[in-house]
Amino acid sequence: MVDLPDLVLPARVPTPGTRNVAALVKFNERRIEAEYAAVVRRPIEVVGIVGAGTMGGSIAAATVRAGLPVVITDHDAGALETLPRRMLAESLAAADPPFERDRAPDSLVRQTANPSEFEQCDLIVEALVEDFFVKERELVELERRLPIDTVLGSNTSTLSIGRLAARLVRPGRFCGIHFFPPVSQRRLVEIVPGPQSSPATVAAAVAFALALGKVPLIVPDTPGFLVNRLMLFYLSEALQLLTEGATIEAVERTATDFGMAIGPLSLIDQIGLDVILDCGWVLAGTLGERLVPSPPLVAMVKSRRLGQKSGAGFYSYHDDGNRRVAGKPDPAAQEIFARWGRPQQAHSCQSIAARLFLPMLVEATRLLAEGRIRDPRDIDLAVVFSCLGFPAARGGLLYWADTLRASRIVAMLEPLAKLGPRAQPTPLLLAMAEGERRFYPVESDEGL
DSSP states (O other): OOOOSSOSOOOOSSOHHHHHHHHHHHHHHHHHHHHHTTOOOOOOOSEEEEOOSHHHHHHHHHHHHTTOOEEEEOSOHHHHHHHHHHHHHHHHTSSSOOOOTTTIIIIIEEEOSOGGGGGGOSEEEEOOOSOHHHHHHHHHHHHTTSOTTOEEEEOOSSSOHHHHTTTOSOGGGEEEEEOOSSTTTOOEEEEEEOTTOOHHHHHHHHHHHHHTTOEEEEOOSSTTTTHHHHHHHHHHHHHHHHHTTOOHHHHHHHHHHHTOSSOHHHHHHHHOHHHHHHHHHHHHHHHGGGSOOOHHHHHHHHTTOOBGGGTBSSEEEEEETTEEEEEEEOHHHHHHHHHTOOSOOOOOHHHHHHHHHHHHHHHHHHHHHHTOSSOHHHHHHHHHHSTTOOOGGGTOHHHHHHHHOHHHHHHHHGGGGGGOGGGSOOHHHHHHHHHTOOSSSSOSTTOO
């Protein structure tokens, strides 16, 4: 095994990596300004949200913190009943000052069961369960009641925007607006134009994200968009490591020592094991054998160990006032993976790190080779500011890869070749190694 250098992130700020991330943000701002500043769009003054569950409530809280009124509905009366408490908890966890306890639910949030109240909204975000037919039915029904210039967005994390728009009368008004959990702490919002999304629609979605203090990133309408396609490889390898005998503590510690915001198993708990499983099913047809099934994950979902929201996942959880707090790693989760275990392997922090980060890097080179990503800098912006929480001090996934050099990455992948295509160098990576090319051809504070 070729060692992964600088496995533990030094406490040194700023680093060349953090300067690169600052340059990425400026690059994205300039690009958005150049492409959408002159586009005539509907002002965003009132926001509608369909779905008051975990994500819908979090988006509502972020919208209220920006001072925008919200109209929200849900077929589940229980979700609406708990909404004020969840919004307060989300606000208290945010980096910016929280709204007043008695202000947001009463004066800026209107709960409704009357679809006609959405007629006043300038932009509506659908945040229902990740089920194509549920989302499509709601969007079609909603569109019938709206003025022709109301912008429609979906918070889907995996479903095709083009397919969701197929039955809409005006598909040009529709695009993806994908937030990441926890919304209060993750700055990235993926803006996903469909084949017929109008420039005015995309501009409105971008303006909405900016109004919330987020980083809008325009990504292609491909399975998993950008972040989820990469993230699944990171999370899948964590699950595979558990079946090979690695402990929850070892996997988590290796990731956080590397600098990740939280470990991959904590991230699965945060997102929801059922959501991760659904995401995997959706992308399995696209990713093929590169995405390895996890029977233990299915077993955990069937036993309703769904993570934070159910009180148990890879960790056990307890309520502390308005927050749900993680306890220690749950031995029951480790036991489930042990029952499905393969022949046990000895894993060091080096081998765990290689498994967590190299397959994700390989998949990033596939995305580049497919020509679906507008600019390599988009990948680094996405992994740093999304729920992946890649360390800014390392500059992003591709910037970090340049510190290793492509030839070294190819050598590091050799012992992992037995894992199959997910851990084998792509033609693009091999060509880069042969020519000693970099993802960032010029090293400077201005990025690429």
